[in-house]
Amino acid sequence: AQKITQTQPGMFVQEKEAVTLDCTYDTSDPSYGLFWYKQPSSGEMIFLIYQGSYDQQNATEGRYSLNFQKARKSANLVISASQLGDSAMYFCAMNPTRGSYIPTFGRGTSLIVHP
């Protein structure tokens, strides 16, 4: 069974500052993928970044980076130089990369970027 824990229901950050959104996971699968999605107030789910469990380097996509610490089972999202448009819900998710690929989502973290 898989489990994703996002312990921060809400986060505040000032514009242009960096922010870290926490995500820890638990799984018995030897191979898995970790994802972050953004859900703005308009409701759509936007894929941000992916990290494979065997990837040696932390994933980066523009201002997003994933701080992957396998031994700690954490996959924190770092957003650098926050923008007002980053205000949204952020969901961490994982799935096994073999078998059913069924993902598990965390409950989300609400990020508010203020000027």
Add this chain to the structure above:
Amino acid sequence: NAGVMQNPRHLVRRRGQEARLRCSPMKGHSHVYWYRQLPEEGLKFMVYLQKENIIDESGMPKERFSAEFPKEGPSILRIQQVVRGDSAAYFCASSPPAGGEQTQYFGPGTRLLVL
């Protein structure tokens, strides 16, 4: 390359009616997933389909809910005899054929309101 398409975006039904939600995956994607999101919560997996096959429906209620992904046409999530508790956002996601990264790309969702 068009993304995942869902229609309708909003659907209002009275108790006891049927709701049909449609999802067209991204071009080249053969896997479709349906999720339900209640207010203030993360996404809950419902069903995973490939063309003409239900792979995993462990998250779908046994009664009133059904899903299909025919050889031709969109995937359909059907809810019969809707009740107020079915009011939620229903998201469809698609991913490429098996192997490698299995990033899921989401549609804009269908907001179902049961009166």
